[in-house]
Amino acid sequence: MRRLLAILIPGLLLLTACGGGEAAAPEPSSQSAGDVAKFDTLKISDNGDQKAPGLEFPKPLEVSEPTVKEVTEGNGDVIRAGQVVEMAYVAVDGKTGKTLEDTYTSGSQPIELNDDLKQGSALIYNVVVGAKVGSQIAFAAPGKAASEGTAAGSSQLVVFKLLSAKDAPKVLDKPEGDAVTPPAGLPTVKVNDQGIPEISVAGVKAPKALISQDLIKGKGAVVKASDTLTVNYVGVTLAGGKKFDSSYEDSFGHKEPASFALSGVIKGWTQGLAGKTVGSRVLLVIPKELAYGDAGQGEAKGDLVFVVDILGTK
Numbered sequence: 170m171r172r173l174l175a176i177l178i179p180g181l182l183l184l185t186a187c188g189g190g191e192a193a194a195p196e197p198s199s200q201s202a203g204d205v206a207k208f209d210t211l212k213i214s215d216n217g218d219q220k221a222p223g224l225e226f227p228k229p230l231e232v233s234e235p236t237v238k239e240v241t242e243g244n245g246d247v248i249r250a251g252q253v254v255e256m257a258y259v260a261v262d263g264k265t266g267k268t269l270e271d272t273y274t275s276g277s278q279p280i281e282l283n284d285d286l287k288q289g290s291a292l293i294y295n296v297v298v299g300a301k302v303g304s305q306i307a308f309a310a311p312g313k314a315a316s317e318g319t320a321a322g323s324s325q326l327v328v329f330k331l332l333s334a335k336d337a338p339k340v341l342d343k344p345e346g347d348a349v350t351p352p353a354g355l356p357t358v359k360v361n362d363q364g365i366p367e368i369s370v371a372g373v374k375a376p377k378a379l380i381s382q383d384l385i386k387g388k389g390a391v392v393k394a395s396d397t398l399t400v401n402y403v404g405v406t407l408a409g410g411k412k413f414d415s416s417y418e419d420s421f422g423h424k425e426p427a428s429f430a431l432s433g434v435i436k437g438w439t440q441g442l443a444g445k446t447v448g449s450r451v452l453l454v455i456p457k458e459l460a461y462g463d464a465g466q467g468e469a470k471g472d473l474v475f476v477v478d479i480l481g482t483k
Contacts, residue, residue, distance in 0.1 A: 200295040203236025208307050213241060215305070218332055221259040221273040222305065230263035231324050232309045237296045240328075243303020248334045250298050253281045253483075255333045263309065263324035281337050297331065304331050338390065340399050340426075340481035344450040346387040351452065356407075356474050358384060358452060365417045366403050366450075366476040370410040373454075375472050380454035381441035384476070387448020392431065392482050394443040399428045399481035405474050407454070413468035426480055435460050442477065451477045 207230060214223035248254060257277040260269040272278055280286065280297075287294045296306055308327045343364070357369045392398065404414040416427045431439050437455030445451055453475040457463065460473045 200299070201238040202292050202295070203234045203238075203309075204232040205236060205238045207232055207236060207309065208238050208240055211240060211307060213305055213307075213328060215241070215330075218257065218330070219273060221257075221268075221271045222328060222330070224259070224261060224266070224326070224328060226266075226326070228264060228266060229323065230309060230326055232263075232311055234311065235292060236307075236309045237292055238307050239296060239300055239304050240307045241305040243301040243305075243331060245302025245331075246334065248282070248297060248300050248302065248331065250282050250287075251337055252334045253279050253337050254297060254331055255279050256329045256331050258327050258329040260325060260327040263312070263326050265323070269325065277332055283337070300331060302331055302334055305329065306331070338447075338481055338483050341389075341448060342480070343401075344385045344387060344478045344480075345389075345448040346385045346446070346450075349383045349386050351382045351384060355380065355382060355452060356454065358476055363417075365415070366478075368403060368405045368410065368412075368474055368476060370405065370407050370474060373407060373474075375407065376454045376456050379437055379441055379456065379459055380452070381445070382452045382454075383445070383449055384452055385448070385450035387446040387450075387479060389447025389479075390482055392442055392445050392447070392479060394431055394439055396482045397428060397430050398442065398479060399426050401426050401478040401480065403476050404469065406468070406470060407472035407474050408470075410474075411468060437473070438475070438477075442479065445479055447479050447482055449479045451475075451479065453477060 210227055212225040216222050255277050256279075257273045259271045259273065261267060262269060282294060282298055293308070300306065306329045308329065310325050312323045312325070354373065356373050358366050359369075361367055401416045402414070403412065403417060405412045417424050431442060435455070437453055437459035440459065441453045441455070442451060453473075455473045455475070457471050457473070461469055465471065
């Protein structure tokens, strides 16, 4: 995720959320908000999707409140709520015009138009939903007020281009696909009356290498090692079969799928789940070298066994 979008924009978005007590509005159609007249003199030269546009505006650009406006209408499809929008942007200092960040060269940024964005930033959500692919949107935020010993900051201007929009990947409630009969000698898995997999490791020998066995073969998208997954899982130790972790249940009885970057977990998960498909239930038998080593992590010590339901990926 890009630095400016990850640090500057989300913080500003919290300031722009709708106030409470207002009646629910119909689905917006690219709504502007704030000191939009300040953008009347903004000139944008579109240089395509691979190069940042040129920006011309009277300096300094100062706004009294977070401001957003669709300044150039695209000619693509209308963007709908729930889609994932790929956008590129250039951010500049409103006083000097100096470029602060340019994702046309460093890589575009996807944003999902979900309820979290709608609740956290109605301002951004409302201007993107209803816009057309290819549109350019200007966003400006007031500079930080001066305080004792600190000079006032400049307003910042960000111009987004909406490059594409597609439906967000579906997240399943449970694994879906074709049942697979595993070979003999692996841990056995049964599902209890609450729908939670239970793992038996009786008589199972220590693995010489990672074992990644489909129990249900899903028919969804193929998982890449760079993906973020939504899963349910149960983990037990191979020695003794002690359950040490489960997304299905905790000590408070909560049940909630987990989401994580596949590149940020133990090697046994990364190697064992990459190449699998959404909808699959996967049995992983992981040597300690691909888990937490000899030291372990909490009760997760030695060779480990997981059942992982792959519910979604993005």
